[in-house]
Amino acid sequence: MSKKPNYSYIGIAFIVLIFGIIFVPRIAERISNNDISRQESRSDQKRETPKKSSDLVFIPNNGENRKVPNFAFTNQDGKTITNKDYEGKVYVIEFFFTTCPTICPRMNRNLIEIQNEFEEFEDFGVASFTINPENDTPEVLKAYAEKYGVTNPNWNLMTGDKEAIYKLSNEGFYIYAAANPDVEGGFEHSGNFALIDKNGFIRCRVVDGNPIIYYNGITSESEKTDEDGKLEEISALKEDIKKLLTE
Structure with a gap:
């Protein structure tokens, strides 16, 4: 079949x-x-996000590019923050104290303006170190942050061992800070900001053939110039933050 x-x-x-x-x-x-x-x-x-190298230079020191030293301090929320927490972020460094009657309020108003301009960037931050840790406890720093309008989760206001903070300021960044009972507020310090790239290196622009190293954090964009006629550098800092964010 x-x-x-x-x-x-x-x-x-x-x-x-x-x-x-x-x-x-x-x-x-x-x-x-x-x-x-x-x-x-x-x-x-x-x-892929396009990446490119910027024209911002590194700061040489003893044959090596200057980098943020290791640090570990307590922030306004009582958390331990180290330089490792800023890896992969572009950030600005300042030294201040909450009872400062002179330059600190101006510096932090400028930082708030910078914070707001870069609010959409998760890889931007600020590191503020108090030079009066005996007074500036985490609770005090928290109130200060709320007063000025700190909203960036990568903006840490830090306190800790006084000697360690002063060593970081004067030897780590060469940004002057000292206790001085003879000056208003009892402390004196530089009003400069340091700009740090995503790999922890100090970076800056070149003006007239020389690196500026730091940015004047006192004079605002609206003021245009300081009392000596020097141009403000907040606008330059904003431009350079943008450059590092795209590196």
């Missing part, structure tokens, strides 16, 4: 044959013309 042909298998075989005749040559042609690889390349380019 003869078997009946299996029409389902015949149908499948016919479809496969038609697919091979029509589509295989087209796929082979696309591969030979690199169309597929070009499309994949374009997709990869869309996913």
Whole structure:
């Protein structure tokens, strides 16, 4: 007794044959013309954020580029913050104290303005170190942060061992800070900001052939110049933060 042909298998075989005749040559042609690889390349380019080196320079010291020293202090929320917490972030460093009656309020108003301009950048932050840790407890720093409008989660106001803070300021950054009972407020310090890149290196722009190293944090953009006629540097700092964020 003869078997009946299996029409389902015949149908499948016919479809496969038609697919091979029509589509295989087209796929082979696309591969030979690199169309597929070009499309994949374009997709990869869309996913990648373009990176480029900026014209901001490193600060040499004893044959090496100056980098943020290791530190560990307590922030306004009572958490221990170290330099490791800033890895992968562009940030600004300042030294201040909450009872400062002179330059600190001006400095921190400028930092608030910078904070607000970069509020959409998760990789931007600020590191503020008090030079009066005996008074500036985490609770005091918390109230100060709320008073000025600190909202950036990467802005840490830090307190801790006084000697360690002064060593970080004077020897780590060469940003002057000292207790002085003869001056208003009992402390004196520089009004400069340091700009740090994502790898922890101090960076700055070059003006008239020389690196400025630090940025004047006292004079605001609206003031244009300080009492000596020197141009403000907050606008330059903003421009340079943008450059480092795209590196």
